Amino acid sequence: MKILLLGKNGQLGWELQRALAPLGELIALDRHATDFAADLAQPDSLAATVRALQPQVIVNAAAYTAVDKAESEPELARTVNATSPGVLAQAAAEAGAWLLHYSTDYVFDGSGTAARSEDAATAPLNVYGQTKLEGEAAIRASGCRHLILRTSWVYAARGGNFAKTMLRLAGERERLTVIDDQIGAPTGADLLADLSAHMLRQALQQPECAGTYHAVAGGETSWHAYARHVIEWARAHGHELKATDIAAVPSSAFATAAQRPLNSRLSTARLQQVFGLHLPHWQTGVDRMLAEVLGR
Ligand SMILES: NC(=O)C1=CN([C@@H]2O[C@H](COP(=O)(O)OP(=O)(O)OC[C@H]3O[C@@H](n4cnc5c(N)ncnc54)[C@H](OP(=O)(O)O)[C@@H]3O)[C@@H](O)[C@H]2O)C=CC1
Numbered sequence: 651m652k653i654l655l656l657g658k659n660g661q662l663g664w665e666l667q668r669a670l671a672p673l674g675e676l677i678a679l680d681r682h683a684t685d686f687a688a689d690l691a692q693p694d695s696l697a698a699t700v701r702a703l704q705p706q707v708i709v710n711a712a713a714y715t716a717v718d719k720a721e722s723e724p725e726l727a728r729t730v731n732a733t734s735p736g737v738l739a740q741a742a743a744e745a746g747a748w749l750l751h752y753s754t755d756y757v758f759d760g761s762g763t764a765a766r767s768e769d770a771a772t773a774p775l776n777v778y779g780q781t782k783l784e785g786e787a788a789i790r791a792s793g794c795r796h797l798i799l800r801t802s803w804v805y806a807a808r809g810g811n812f813a814k815t816m817l818r819l820a821g822e823r824e825r826l827t828v829i830d831d832q833i834g835a836p837t838g839a840d841l842l843a844d845l846s847a848h849m850l851r852q853a854l855q856q857p858e859c860a861g862t863y864h865a866v867a868g869g870e871t872s873w874h875a876y877a878r879h880v881i882e883w884a885r886a887h888g889h890e891l892k893a894t895d896i897a898a899v900p901s902s903a904f905a906t907a908a909q910r911p912l913n914s915r916l917s918t919a920r921l922q923q924v925f926g927l928h929l930p931h932w933q934t935g936v937d938r939m940l941a942e943v944l945g946r
Pocket residue numbers: 657658659660661662663680681688689690691692710711712713714715730752753754755782800801802803804805809810839
């Protein structure tokens with residue numbers, strides 16, 4: 651089996667290079683690839699790549715993920731997150747290939763306190779979420795066999811993420827202010843990549859498993875409690891940090907270009923039921939990532 655992976659060097663793309671390797675011949679590209687076009691800012695070039703390589707599976711880990719910047723670059727965000735996934739999906743439909751794609755908790759408005767299921771009403775609050783939602787719709791409209799995994803708050807040992815930002819800021823400042831009224835589940839790129847491989851393997855045998863799934867780690871937290879956990883773990887493992895005051899603030903007191911959902915809880919019941927997979931608690935993966943990053 652031939653698998654084409656796009657966005658190979660992002661947090662998730664890097665882990666997918668590992669997790670997908672045993673499933674078949676893996677061709678992993680990033681936007682700078684020269685033999686085959688793989689820049690999602692150039693949608694017109696992508697169909698030729700799929701036709702030339704003829705993969706049985708296309709995995710798209712590339713995305714425009716700068717949430718605040720997307721507010722001032724909506725066209726580029728839309729091209730990368732919606733138009734190009736649509737082109738890949740069309741090419742997959744024509745080739746009879748599967749498409750594995752990723753989406754986000756930010757497709758929802760975050761009202762209420764309940765965990766959302768896959769068919770809950772979407773209503774993105776920001777450009778990034780809107781373009782990711784449009785990407786989902788383009789994939790469904792193409793008629794290709796697909797898996798769309800909606801995840802949240804992704805971190806990895808390799809790449810940039812909130813946990814690493816908190817470690818850096820805690821080394822530089824005595825006081826941090828962190829939002830405590832946005833609730834969600836930090837999800838490791840390693841876990842998501844492993845889920846992806848297991849789900850793909852089953853879906854290839856059971857095409858009726860195609861569809862959209864919420865794929866996040868177990869448990870829930872706020873950005874503030876997540877930050878505190880990361881900083882306390884670092885201290886407990888001998889790292890000296892400046893920050894003594896990790897202040898909890900409401901979203902209204904922390905100005906950002908993009909508005910973010912308050913309730914990012916996603917129910918993984920469907921994933922667990924259809925694929926029989928277990929979602930470990932978020933702290934297990936975060937602690938493992940910290941041990942790797944901080945060398946303890
Ligand atoms: N990060 C998060 O918190 C969350 C992410 N997701 C989704 O999960 C998926 C993976 O995200 P994650 O790995 O964390 O994101 P990263 O930002 O770590 O990686 C995104 C990758 O996409 C690449 N990329 C950006 N623009 C283009 C382009 N024009 N052409 C080709 N590649 C491009 C980047 O390349 P380069 O390095 O060259 O810029 C980077 O390698 C995405 O679909 C994202 O929307 C969902 C929920 C949360």
